[in-house]
Amino acid sequence: MKAVAVKILESFLLILAVIVFNFVLVHLAPGDVVDALSSGGLGDAREEQNELIREQIGLDQPFHVQLFTYVGNVLTGDFGWSPIGNKPVLEMIAPRIFPTLLLALSALTFAVLIGVTIGSIAARHPTSFFSAGLTVFALIGFAMPVFWTGILLLLVFGVWLEWLPIAGMNDLRLANDAPFVERALDTVRHLILPTISLGVIFLASYARLSRASMLEVLQSDYIRTARAKGLSEGPVMIKHALRNAVIPIITILGMEFGVLLSGAILVETVFNWPGLGRLAFEAVLTRDTNVLLAILTMVSATVILANLFTDIVYRLVDPRIRIEGA
Amino acid sequence: MFMANKAAVFGAGLMIVILFVSYILPLFFSADKFAYAGKRHTAPFTDGGPLLGTDYLGRDVALIVMHGGSTTLEVAGFAALLIVTVGALIGALAGYYGGIIDRTLMKVTEFFQVLPGLLFALVVVALFGASTTTIVLAIGVISWPPIARQTRSEFLKQKNLEYVKAARSIGASNARIILLTILPNTLPVLIVQATLTMGAAILFEAGLAFLGLGDPDSLSWGYYVGLNRQYFLVNWWGVTFPGLMVFLTVLSLSLIGDGIQDAINPKLRGR
Amino acid sequence: MADKPLLSIRNLTVRFGTFTALKDLSFDLYPGKTTAVVGESGSGKSVTALSVMRLVTLGTRAEIDSGEILFQRKDGSEIDLIKASEREMRDIRGNEISMVFQEPLTSLNPVYTTGNQVIEAIQLHQGLSKQEAYSKALEMYEMVRIPRAEKVLSDYPHQLSGGMRQRVMIAMALSCDPKLLIADEPTTALDVTIQAQMLGLMKDLQDQTGASVMLITHDMGVVAEVADDIVVMKRSRVVETGTVYDIFEKPTAKYTQALLASIPRLGSMTGKTEPELFDLVQEEDE
Numbered sequence: 001m002k003a004v005a006v007k008i009l010e011s012f013l014l015i016l017a018v019i020v021f022n023f024v025l026v027h028l029a030p031g032d033v034v035d036a037l038s039s040g041g042l043g044d045a046r047e048e049q050n051e052l053i054r055e056q057i058g059l060d061q062p063f064h065v066q067l068f069t070y071v072g073n074v075l076t077g078d079f080g081w082s083p084i085g086n087k088p089v090l091e092m093i094a095p096r097i098f099p100t101l102l103l104a105l106s107a108l109t110f111a112v113l114i115g116v117t118i119g120s121i122a123a124r125h126p127t128s129f130f131s132a133g134l135t136v137f138a139l140i141g142f143a144m145p146v147f148w149t150g151i152l153l154l155l156v157f158g159v160w161l162e163w164l165p166i167a168g169m170n171d172l173r174l175a176n177d178a179p180f181v182e183r184a185l186d187t188v189r190h191l192i193l194p195t196i197s198l199g200v201i202f203l204a205s206y207a208r209l210s211r212a213s214m215l216e217v218l219q220s221d222y223i224r225t226a227r228a229k230g231l232s233e234g235p236v237m238i239k240h241a242l243r244n245a246v247i248p249i250i251t252i253l254g255m256e257f258g259v260l261l262s263g264a265i266l267v268e269t270v271f272n273w274p275g276l277g278r279l280a281f282e283a284v285l286t287r288d289t290n291v292l293l294a295i296l297t298m299v300s301a302t303v304i305l306a307n308l309f310t311d312i313v314y315r316l317v318d319p320r321i322r323i324e325g326a
Numbered sequence: 327m328f329m330a331n332k333a334a335v336f337g338a339g340l341m342i343v344i345l346f347v348s349y350i351l352p353l354f355f356s357a358d359k360f361a362y363a364g365k366r367h368t369a370p371f372t373d374g375g376p377l378l379g380t381d382y383l384g385r386d387v388a389l390i391v392m393h394g395g396s397t398t399l400e401v402a403g404f405a406a407l408l409i410v411t412v413g414a415l416i417g418a419l420a421g422y423y424g425g426i427i428d429r430t431l432m433k434v435t436e437f438f439q440v441l442p443g444l445l446f447a448l449v450v451v452a453l454f455g456a457s458t459t460t461i462v463l464a465i466g467v468i469s470w471p472p473i474a475r476q477t478r479s480e481f482l483k484q485k486n487l488e489y490v491k492a493a494r495s496i497g498a499s500n501a502r503i504i505l506l507t508i509l510p511n512t513l514p515v516l517i518v519q520a521t522l523t524m525g526a527a528i529l530f531e532a533g534l535a536f537l538g539l540g541d542p543d544s545l546s547w548g549y550y551v552g553l554n555r556q557y558f559l560v561n562w563w564g565v566t567f568p569g570l571m572v573f574l575t576v577l578s579l580s581l582i583g584d585g586i587q588d589a590i591n592p593k594l595r596g597r
Numbered sequence: 598m599a600d601k602p603l604l605s606i607r608n609l610t611v612r613f614g615t616f617t618a619l620k621d622l623s624f625d626l627y628p629g630k631t632t633a634v635v636g637e638s639g640s641g642k643s644v645t646a647l648s649v650m651r652l653v654t655l656g657t658r659a660e661i662d663s664g665e666i667l668f669q670r671k672d673g674s675e676i677d678l679i680k681a682s683e684r685e686m687r688d689i690r691g692n693e694i695s696m697v698f699q700e701p702l703t704s705l706n707p708v709y710t711t712g713n714q715v716i717e718a719i720q721l722h723q724g725l726s727k728q729e730a731y732s733k734a735l736e737m738y739e740m741v742r743i744p745r746a747e748k749v750l751s752d753y754p755h756q757l758s759g760g761m762r763q764r765v766m767i768a769m770a771l772s773c774d775p776k777l778l779i780a781d782e783p784t785t786a787l788d789v790t791i792q793a794q795m796l797g798l799m800k801d802l803q804d805q806t807g808a809s810v811m812l813i814t815h816d817m818g819v820v821a822e823v824a825d826d827i828v829v830m831k832r833s834r835v836v837e838t839g840t841v842y843d844i845f846e847k848p849t850a851k852y853t854q855a856l857l858a859s860i861p862r863l864g865s866m867t868g869k870t871e872p873e874l875f876d877l878v879q880e881e882d883e
Binding site: 014017018021022025026028029030135136139140142143144145146147148151152154155159255258259261262263265266269270280281283284285287289292293295296299300303304307 | 333436437439440441442443444445446448449450451452453454525529532533536537538539548551552555558559562565566569570572573574576577580581584
């Protein structure tokens with residue numbers, strides 16, 4: 001699979017490019033870490049001390065040396081020190097990764113499953129009221145600001161109806177040594193509203209997209225062949241139509257991952273979800289640049305890997321690409 | 327054709343109302359929007375209280391929402407202009423010249439497409455400060471790739487058509503062909519994209535402002551939702567109305583964009 | 598014409614909204630014979646085929662207005678395909694009546710191997726195990742003279758030529774030993790040399806299996822080559838029916854005469870996906 005090897009190499013280069021870009025961005029910004037953090041002394045004395053610190057942490061080195069050091073550090077997992085958390089950035093980030101991935105994947109699964117189902121049903125009945133309503137629903141889904149949807153869901157289901165918890169990933173009253181199943185169920189309850197808030201933007205567009213693609217597939221000759229074979233509608237839809245209809249959706253999934261993780265920042269902030277997005281929000285408030293840069297790098301890398309992954313899945317689903325690319 | 331589309335007409339009507347509320351109404355209600363207007367957390371539609379109630383400081387929610395529109399619309403408007411200009415230019419160059427220029431520009435496009443938009447904007451604003459210019463630039467720099475792709479594919483389609491060959495045969499320069507010959511023919515597509523981009527930019531600005539990255543003096547809609555968020559348990563109207571304005575504005579732009587799309591290409595209708 | 602007809606279409610009318618696609622259509626198909634349904638583009642040939650399969654109403658706005666289609670089933674009973682339940686139709690499709698379409702390039706599902714699609718049909722109707730169905734498919738591929746049959750079973754459609762894909766379609770259609778094979782312009786999309794091969798193959802297979810064939814075509818050259826009986830259609834109606842000798846020697850309808858006058862050589866329609874209108878045809882009704 002030469003094509004896949006090339007893709008993997010390209011993905012690695014892209015990650016590298018993101019790291020370099022981050023470094024350049026920091027360099028272009030006015031002032032440096034030392035200015036922002038130094039507190040000792042006044043006037044010349046302070047400046048003198050700052051120079052000393054700069055020398056110590058390598059800021060007096062030429063640009064390219066600093067760049068190589070930075071890239072090397074990041075690639076070995078060293079994102080520097082967080083003065084706010086008073087520990088290495090990596091240690092601040094690590095516990096936040098799982099909650100964010102959980103939220104993102106849950107929202108994506110929700111959007112794809114429900115979206116494709118709705119879209120397929122609408123395509124089966126293209127002239128129905130339901131099908132026409134789908135376009136309106138898609139526009140509304142796109143137009144709702146994620147954070148606003150989140151707050152409204154909290155108000156309705158968390159505050160007024162009291163069906164679901166309003167914040168966090170676990171109930172604070174839940175003992176730390178509670179059995180795994182109990183903890184997991186509790187997390188699922190906390191996950192429902194954030195998943196819906198984040199998923200709804202994509203749900204609408206996937207429903208619309210899969211409707212269009214399903215309509216096209218259902219007109220195709222091979223669906224007629226499948227029916228002429230004597231297959232009932234179930235297998236015709238599920239085996240023959242669906243797999244062809246999801247191909248266009250798979251191709252955009254990877255790209256959408258960035259939008260998904262951006263949305264996660266807002267949703268995590270609204271729901272106090274202890275993920276990377278919530279950390280990014282806190283880091284903005286405290287101007288903790290190192291943490292922000294590390295999150296940007298990690299999230300970009302995740303998007304790149306998600307693209308790589310969907311590219312491979314796409315090849316598996318569509319033999320035309322798989323075999324020509326071989 | 328545009329007028330035949332009921333949804334689009336509704337969208338346009340909605341936009342006129344929003345522009346009226348954001349630009350004309352404030353002329354008649356020029357009272358200080360930060361002034362104390364009544365008891366804190368007065369519910370909306372109560373006798374004697376302001377129409378949409380008061381917020382956690384006793385300020386008039388309706389007044390602030392009315393004044394917040396212009397900020398949101400201007401940031402999003404400038405950002406959309408930047409996005410369409412940069413996107414169209416890069417897409418045009420890539421599509422017209424092809425070859426190594428195309429491959430390089432498309433790699434750059436891909437690079438900006440994998441950066442998560444909101445997070446990138448957070449970093450930029452954290453590094454360079456939360457001025458309107460930084461926010462417009464941050465939104466602009468990260469959002470042009472889809473426009474570039476669209477413009478590129480239009481240019482690929484158009485550049486070998488007869489009218490372009492004709493222009494070339496009379497000795498028109500490349501710059502002239504790109505800007506004056508092909509670009510006008512991609513305008514319908516670009517206008518639709520610009521409308522949708524404007525909607526996306528409004529959501530982007532609202533998201534950033536909600537996280538507190540905005541001008542505290544102008545209180546854009548997203549920013550105001552962010553301020554009121556802490557009090558939503560006792561004050562649902564403070565978060566609901568400014569968010570509703572964002573929603574309605576983006577919705578009206580989507581309806582208009584869809585309407586133009588249908589008018590240009592009726593075949594795609596209902597898709 | 599002493600035999601009882603295998604398939605008898607009686608007064609069939611099909612509408613698409615306000616447009617009448619078939620008007621009061623009647624003709625018979627006899628066991629073991631090849632009946633060519635000919636006519637210009639839009640005359641209702643394909644709608645006839647899809648009506649017999651009762652696929653015409655699936656996913657379209659078409660409605661079968663009136664009429665009956667009587668078919669002699671494998672078990673000796675007679676069934677009206679218009680009134681049959683959807684369950685009975687599924688049992689008949691691909692099993693007792695099967696169909697080969699015009700476009701071999703798009704008629705196979707691109708995401709499954711050809712073997713998968715043929716085995717699916719065999720398992721559906723014959724209750725065989727996966728292994729037995731595979732052997733049966735292999736046998737069918739050899740019967741339609743697909744070289745390196747075993748490899749082609751595991752190939753995807755896009756890896757095969759048009760002619761090869763049409764052979765796969767024919768193998769699939771014949772795999773359950775149907776009593777009637779409907780072939781809708783089966784050679785139109787193919788190269789001229791492949792066309793001749795394909796017609797020869799279909800003739801041989803018909804001799805081997807004893808199936809009746811309803812051949813839908815606009816190519817009178819093809820008709821002369823393989824047909825026993827002819828049904829001439831124009832504008833949703835049957836104009837004339839008869840044996841190939843009757844029609845070719847003394848065509849009664851003016852329209853048929855015009856059709857015959859325009860007989861092209863075999864293969865001259867290659868590359869044209871649509872039948873052409875015949876210039877000689879008068880526009881007044883017969």
